[in-house]
Amino acid sequence: MQRTSPLIRALGAGVTFLVSAFMIVPVILSLAAGVTANYFQGIWRSGATIDWVAEVWTLYAGTVFLSLQIALATVAATLLIGVPAAYVLNRHPSRGARAVEEIITLPLAIPGLAIALALLVTYGGFGDFRKSWAFILVGHVLYTLPFMVRSVMAVLAGIDARTLEEGAASLGATPWQRFAHVILPNARPGILAGALMVMTLSIGEFNLTWMLHTPLTKTLPVGLADSYASMRLEIASAYTLIFFIMIVPLLIGLQLFAASLDQTGARNRTGQPAEEIRP
Amino acid sequence: MTGIAITVEACGKTFADGTRALSPISFEIGAGESIAILGPSGCGKTTALRIIAGLEGPDPGGRVLFDGADVTPLPIERRNVGMVFQSYALFPNMSVIENVAYGLRVRGVPRQPRLGQAQEVLAMMRLAEFGGRRIDQLSGGQRQRVALARALAVKPRVLLLDEPLTALDAALREDLRAEIDGLLRTLRISSVYVTHDQAEAMVLGDRIIVMERGAIAQIGTPRDIYFRPASRFVASFVGTMNRLEGAIRGGVFETRAGRLPVDRADAAEAVAFFRPEAARLTPADGAPLRFRVARCHFLGAAQRVYLDAGEGAPALIADTDNRRTWQPGQETGLAVSASDLLFL
Numbered sequence: 001m002q003r004t005s006p007l008i009r010a011l012g013a014g015v016t017f018l019v020s021a022f023m024i025v026p027v028i029l030s031l032a033a034g035v036t037a038n039y040f041q042g043i044w045r046s047g048a049t050i051d052w053v054a055e056v057w058t059l060y061a062g063t064v065f066l067s068l069q070i071a072l073a074t075v076a077a078t079l080l081i082g083v084p085a086a087y088v089l090n091r092h093p094s095r096g097a098r099a100v101e102e103i104i105t106l107p108l109a110i111p112g113l114a115i116a117l118a119l120l121v122t123y124g125g126f127g128d129f130r131k132s133w134a135f136i137l138v139g140h141v142l143y144t145l146p147f148m149v150r151s152v153m154a155v156l157a158g159i160d161a162r163t164l165e166e167g168a169a170s171l172g173a174t175p176w177q178r179f180a181h182v183i184l185p186n187a188r189p190g191i192l193a194g195a196l197m198v199m200t201l202s203i204g205e206f207n208l209t210w211m212l213h214t215p216l217t218k219t220l221p222v223g224l225a226d227s228y229a230s231m232r233l234e235i236a237s238a239y240t241l242i243f244f245i246m247i248v249p250l251l252i253g254l255q256l257f258a259a260s261l262d263q264t265g266a267r268n269r270t271g272q273p274a275e276e277i278r279p
Numbered sequence: 280m281t282g283i284a285i286t287v288e289a290c291g292k293t294f295a296d297g298t299r300a301l302s303p304i305s306f307e308i309g310a311g312e313s314i315a316i317l318g319p320s321g322c323g324k325t326t327a328l329r330i331i332a333g334l335e336g337p338d339p340g341g342r343v344l345f346d347g348a349d350v351t352p353l354p355i356e357r358r359n360v361g362m363v364f365q366s367y368a369l370f371p372n373m374s375v376i377e378n379v380a381y382g383l384r385v386r387g388v389p390r391q392p393r394l395g396q397a398q399e400v401l402a403m404m405r406l407a408e409f410g411g412r413r414i415d416q417l418s419g420g421q422r423q424r425v426a427l428a429r430a431l432a433v434k435p436r437v438l439l440l441d442e443p444l445t446a447l448d449a450a451l452r453e454d455l456r457a458e459i460d461g462l463l464r465t466l467r468i469s470s471v472y473v474t475h476d477q478a479e480a481m482v483l484g485d486r487i488i489v490m491e492r493g494a495i496a497q498i499g500t501p502r503d504i505y506f507r508p509a510s511r512f513v514a515s516f517v518g519t520m521n522r523l524e525g526a527i528r529g530g531v532f533e534t535r536a537g538r539l540p541v542d543r544a545d546a547a548e549a550v551a552f553f554r555p556e557a558a559r560l561t562p563a564d565g566a567p568l569r570f571r572v573a574r575c576h577f578l579g580a581a582q583r584v585y586l587d588a589g590e591g592a593p594a595l596i597a598d599t600d601n602r603r604t605w606q607p608g609q610e611t612g613l614a615v616s617a618s619d620l621l622f623l
Contacts, residue, residue, distance in 0.1 A: 160366060163368045166334055166364070166368065167364060168381070168385075169334075169354070170360060170361065171382035171429065171433055172356050172359070172386055173385045174356060181381070182370050182372070186372050
């Protein structure tokens with residue numbers, strides 16, 4: 001390894017610090033505003049308070065729970081649709097399959113507003129559906145599905161799923177047994193990564209959701225926009241604080257959960273046989 | 280575990296994009312017989328194996344029979360075959376013993392008996408102490424032995440091996456080749472072994488099917504294939520073959536290098552083939568054929584002498600004893616018995 005001079009190292013550290021500060025300071029200021037009694041007087045003169053946070057909770061608690069509900073439902077739906085889809089696309093590679101893959105990926109390139117508009121034009125007339133949170137769920141699934149499919153497909157391609165499945169078939173396993181015993185367990189890293197990604201994207205999604213929501217189906221990001229537009233700056237900041245407090249532990253928790261699952265898998269492979277999946 | 284007879288009847292394979300991987304081919308495999316399918320890559324040998332396995336269906340009109348029963352419509356999971364893949368296809372989510380027991384598991388054998396049986400097969404493959412290992416903790420050779428154990432654990436009617444040793448290094452390949460040979464002889468199971476390696480085909484095949492561009496070039500015992508190749512392709516693909524061009528007039532084969540008596544009808548153009556070990560180097564004076572030595576490779580147990588066959592012609596090769604030394608440019612005689620000359 002090449003030795004770098006102390007000067008260069010100090011310079012590097014300095015630049016890194018400045019860039020980090022450039023990004024982190026606004027976050028800290030914004031979060032601090034949420035616990036400031038009066039932002040225009042500053043936190044030192046007006047003092048700190050959690051009144052704003054409490055007020056946000058009474059006004060917007062519903063949006064927090066709806067966001068979580070939609071995110072979990074989106075993960076469930078993309079698992080149910082995306083994993084089998086990725087499996088089929090991997091198993092039968094053809095020009096048609098590539099076209100399907102491209103079509104699934106399209107919603108990434110199309111602005112969320114346009115997708116939302118299409119959904120409104122098509123299903124806006126179905127009153128009950130239009131008014132329910134399931135309408136937003138459909139939008140989220142459309143938008144997040146490619147992340148699940150791509151993530152699972154990448155893993156399937158990496159483990160040579162086709163040959164593994166032929167191996168299982170040669171031993172007498174039926175198509176369903178092959179999927180349950182061989183494909184699913186070996187695709188787990190991709191499924192976990194996809195689920196994490198979908199969860200995160202769904203909680204933060206704004207474009208689509210803003211178009212699709214009703215006053216009774218506001219998610220957290222939509223509520224945020226609402227509060228920025230119509231509330232005091234301190235309320236909006238307190239809301240951001242709640243979002244931050246919610247999403248950061250959630251993401252860390254999900255990462256830890258995924259890591260622990262992977263480790264259990266590894267341990268099971270070394271020691272006693274893992275729990276069996278019975279179809 | 281006695282094998283079954285397999286009949287392949289007019290099995291061709293045309294893929295969806297119109298490429299013909301296999302012209303309709305037919306052959307039979309006797310009960311307990313080991314067949315090696317040998318050929319260069321793209322000759323259709325793997326496709327033929329996959330049709331026997333049930334991983335591919337033959338084009339309409341083709342049939343595969345196991346002991347006389349038509350299994351053509353059955354998918355692989357209902358044919359009770361054992362298959363070993365070039366890439367092992369071991370399940371990374373299962374331990375070694377779980378891999379070996381998997382076939383019994385999907386057959387509904389309860390946990391304890393199936394682990395017991397799997398352990399027996401592992402012991403037979405000298406892998407008894409590896410049962411608890413993860414697949415990624417094994418070497419390539421161990422993985423392929425696990426794959427063999429896994430295929431044998433279900434007591435298959437036929438063992439199908441698709442280039443199982445290609446991914447291994449040379450020394451290991453030879454060890455495992457001997458091991459598979461012992462296994463096939465002990466179990467007396469019918470087997471089909473696909474390879475592009477002629478040594479593997481010779482050792483493991485009771486009979487060899489040589490394939491070329493989607494068709495069968497020759498079927499025969501290793502000796503048939505080596506000593507009596509049916510075509511120039513077989514002659515040059517199996518072993519090393521020397522090629523000598525000339526003409527036959529009045530029972531004499533006339534070449535640029537000299538004349539050899541042969542027992543054949545006249546021909547204006549004739550090509551003779553002979554093996555390097557059939558070539559005897561003699562003193563130049565009075566020899567029927569005379570060449571100059573191009574170079575000599577000392578190989579320890581033997582030496583390989585390359586003879587200059589003239590412009591544009593590939594050098595002739597003579598395998599000879601390891602004592603004499605040969606200098607490039609030196610003149611030498613070459614003798615080949617008429618019975619070792621093949622005109623193809």
